[in-house]
Amino acid sequence: MSSGSFSEATRILYEGHKLKGLAMTPEAFPLFNTTAFTMGDLDDVDKTYSEKGYTYVRTRNPNRTALAEAISFLELGSHSLIFSSGMGGITTTYFSLLNPGDHFICNSYIYGETFDAINQLVRKCSVEVDFVDFTDLELLRSAIKPNTKMLYTEVVSNPTDVIADIEEIAKIACLAGAWLMVDNTFTTPLAVKPLSLGADIVINSLTKFLNGHSDALAGSITVKDYNLFSRIQEIRMLTGTSAEPYTAWTVFKGLQTVHLRVNKQMENAAKLAGALEASPVVLKVNHPSLKSNPQHELAKKIFKDDNHMTGVLSFDMPDDKEKINQFMNRLRLAHYAPTLGGIRTSLSHPVHSSHHHVPEAERKKMGISYGTMRVSCGIEDAEDLTADFMQALEVFK
Numbered sequence: 566m567s568s569g570s571f572s573e574a575t576r577i578l579y580e581g582h583k584l585k586g587l588a589m590t591p592e593a594f595p596l597f598n599t600t601a602f603t604m605g606d607l608d609d610v611d612k613t614y615s616e617k618g619y620t621y622v623r624t625r626n627p628n629r630t631a632l633a634e635a636i637s638f639l640e641l642g643s644h645s646l647i648f649s650s651g652m653g654g655i656t657t658t659y660f661s662l663l664n665p666g667d668h669f670i671c672n673s674y675i676y677g678e679t680f681d682a683i684n685q686l687v688r689k690c691s692v693e694v695d696f697v698d699f700t701d702l703e704l705l706r707s708a709i710k711p712n713t714k715m716l717y718t719e720v721v722s723n724p725t726d727v728i729a730d731i732e733e734i735a736k737i738a739c740l741a742g743a744w745l746m747v748d749n750t751f752t753t754p755l756a757v758k759p760l761s762l763g764a765d766i767v768i769n770s771l772t773k774f775l776n777g778h779s780d781a782l783a784g785s786i787t788v789k790d791y792n793l794f795s796r797i798q799e800i801r802m803l804t805g806t807s808a809e810p811y812t813a814w815t816v817f818k819g820l821q822t823v824h825l826r827v828n829k830q831m832e833n834a835a836k837l838a839g840a841l842e843a844s845p846v847v848l849k850v851n852h853p854s855l856k857s858n859p860q861h862e863l864a865k866k867i868f869k870d871d872n873h874m875t876g877v878l879s880f881d882m883p884d885d886k887e888k889i890n891q892f893m894n895r896l897r898l899a900h901y902a903p904t905l906g907g908i909r910t911s912l913s914h915p916v917h918s919s920h921h922h923v924p925e926a927e928r929k930k931m932g933i934s935y936g937t938m939r940v941s942c943g944i945e946d947a948e949d950l951t952a953d954f955m956q957a958l959e960v961f962k
């Protein structure tokens with residue numbers, strides 16, 4: 566879509582709908598459920614390949630292209646690639662850009678399976694790896710080596726919402742001649758646009774807020790630089806980590822309502838975080854909107870306001886399994902589901918799910934205890950949601 570005068574909430578309804586080479590204009594973007602597109606003679610084959618037209622599904626598909634255009638619009642990037650999962654996007658990008666002998670630095674506050682992928686896959690490629698606390702910028706600066714090739718972080722960490730100062734970290738990466746890759750899954754491009762803060766690559770697990778309906782597994786990476794895009798695209802073809810058309814179609818449909826859903830989810834999270842903090846039985850609440858959060862000033866610098874930060878929070882209860890079970894059984898709305906970003910509020914226990922494989926000592930450093938519960942807020946009425954948590958927490962009294 567060309568007009569820059571409309572709001573993001575308006576434009577996301579139109580982005581991607583008019584693809585090059587698509588002569589028809591159906592109101593709902595159709596599913597191109599085909600493994601290939603037919604071609605005429607060899608001249609036509611040559612022409613299709615040289616124009617990067619639609620050939621084989623693993624290479625290109627209109628549903629992925631439409632979704633990629635919409636994500637590039639939201640992330641203020643020039644190119645996006647759509648993957649079979651968020652992990653597919655993360656690992657394929659590592660394989661595309663890192664070589665033996667390179668040095669890679671990852672924030673020590675990180676999603677458990679990203680931590681596992683780095684330890685089990687990146688190290689195997691003879692890449693030197695360091696996990697560094699990115700809240701300490703001096704420490705990060707001192708960790709840079711002549712062979713540092715990439716810095717990697719989430720905007721706010723899974724599950725404790727520790728914020729990374731993307732703008733400052735991007736300056737460090739730039740001085741080192743390294744790429745900064747940022748995971749925007751928890752925050753989404755509605756809250757923050759890492760490419761505009763200096764990041765080179767942004768990854769989103771589309772399985773979460775951007776699809777929002779808990780019915781598709783997909784991921785994306787977005788860049789500003791065509792060379793980066795084509796390097797990653799080439800490896801995606803070889804790893805076979807492209808999303809299949811139905812998934813891309815599903816996520817594209819979910820994305821149309823992203824403003825209605827995610828703004829409400831972020832508001833709900835801020836309200837629930839405030840209510841939980843006021844509860845005498847809750848030991849600690851992690852959400853950047855809280856004035857008591859040691860990074861609240863940084864949060865104000867990065868985000869528009871308290872109600873537009875992230876739809877995910879976590880909080881600590883006493884490490885008492887029996888009481889935690891009673892609390893979970895008393896909740897009438899929020900329910901356990903090892904995912905996030907859906908329209909219904911869900912809980913997840915990091916020790917059992919997202920950080921299950923992370924050694925206990927590392928988990929402790931990330932601020933995760935047995936009593937830590939992650940909450941992904943849905944679009945319920947905030948008053949219903951908070952009242953339900955408050956009545957369930959009575960079990961600790």
Ligand SMILES: Cc1ncc(COP(=O)(O)O)c(C=O)c1O
Pocket residue numbers: 650651652653676719723748750751770771772782783784904
């Ligand atoms: C912050 C973050 N990044 C990446 C991923 C991986 O996404 P996916 O499950 O789509 O592979 C997750 C999954 O929970 C996540 O929480």
